[in-house]
Amino acid sequence: MKKLEGKVAIITGSSRGIGKEIAIRLAQSGAKVVINYSHSREKAEEVINQIQQQGGEATAIQADISQVEQIQQLVTASVEQYGQLDILVSNAGVEHFGKLEEITPQDFERVFSVNVAGQLFATQAATPYLRSGGRIVLTSSVSARIAVFYHTLYAASKAAVSAMVLNLAPELGERGITINAIAPGGTATDMAQENAKFYTHPALQNVSADAVLKSMTSLQRLAQPQEIAATVAFLVSDDASYITGSTLAVNGGMF
Template identity: 55%
Template sequence: MTPGQSTRFTDKVAVVTGGSRGIGAAVATRLAAEGAVVAIGYRGNQEAAEQLLATLPAGRAIAVRADVADPDQTAALIEQAVTEFGRLDVLASCAGIEHFGTLESLTPGEFDRVFAVNTRGQLFAVQHAAAHMREGGRIVLTSSVSASRAVFGHTLYAASKAAVESMVLNLSAELGQRGITINAIAPGGTATDMATEHGASYQHPQLRDVLSMAQWLSVHGALGRLAEPEEIAAGYAFLASDDAAYMTGRTLQIDGGFF
């Protein structure tokens, strides 16, 4: 989207967790392009965060190191955004980690780490963000199409994302009493560094040495390709805007017609 094409988020303040790379960076860019002031949370890649900041309007974005696995760091991110910009209107929770592993290989440590980031991290991001939101606040979490599809070795990750969809459904009733909406995006395969590293693992094990990733996508997706991060970000922008004022408790799948 060309900056200035839409002004849906003029005078709005947004926090984007996991905002330095991939879908999170695209979300931060999209919200800023539509007028938002943005606080970008990142866990470790300071260079990527600073590079993103350099592309956003001067004085209208900050980057704050925050590992969402630690709720105190998430609270500090949100507090800094409110202190810096005076309010909070949008939370886009994009931080997450991937995981593949067979049942026999799973460990309690892996379970704790995946759920700490993908599930607990998002829950407490909501808790801290909602405490600062007024009526009209918008919260958008991140699930995955994996929450509703069977993939070999993906049980732990899929479970962590399915829990997010349940949180969104149930929190909608509670937050709705305050005029705050909460929804989730469930992305399909997206052209990010995570897809580069793990994309082949989504194929059936017997097909991984037979079909290239492009061939596999061509027969399992209506559009036959990965999404661009900007295409997924458009969904976050919709749910964060007044255009989605009557939508809450729902998970929107953006998967290119995957089957």
């Protein structure tokens, strides 16, 4: 079913990982999608080719989400390309692990400029173009509610996202726009593979990181990126018209 037929969606950080699968899923649902990338035009083009092979429509626009001016240019260029904007999915983010005494002001700026400021200003830039029925989905994380060694800076940035959607909901609700966040748990992406070892307790360094993560979920496995994308597709559809201000856990029953 083409539930998003006639809609235009921007997905930040969508040349790889979860963002890529979100873009593909929304295109399959009928939306015209804007693939945002920071560095790799080649990977963005691969996503476009995949979407086009399935009969969808997409374009790629470069923008560094840590730079407010580039966020504004991304939104403006998207509207110029397609004449409208209906959906913003703010997926771009950066990871960080570090002991308290090792965190620097530069670390704070790098993480919060993308994970918090980038999502806030993407929302700000997109909102003037959204009509009643517009949808915004930001990206929080299971890390906002569980403790992981040396993950303080990242977790704090993701907790801020959940607070953001909760407080923006009544403001945007006056215009008929919903805003929610997803909070994924462990997901089988290249970024997760790079960082999985950091999620284990220091005393469990000889145990597979994948095994530890799987042992913490009711479904006893990592999520597939397509499963996260399916949740986003629901939140941006008419089926989720009465959901706003919420952070939806997509974590396999993590405990």
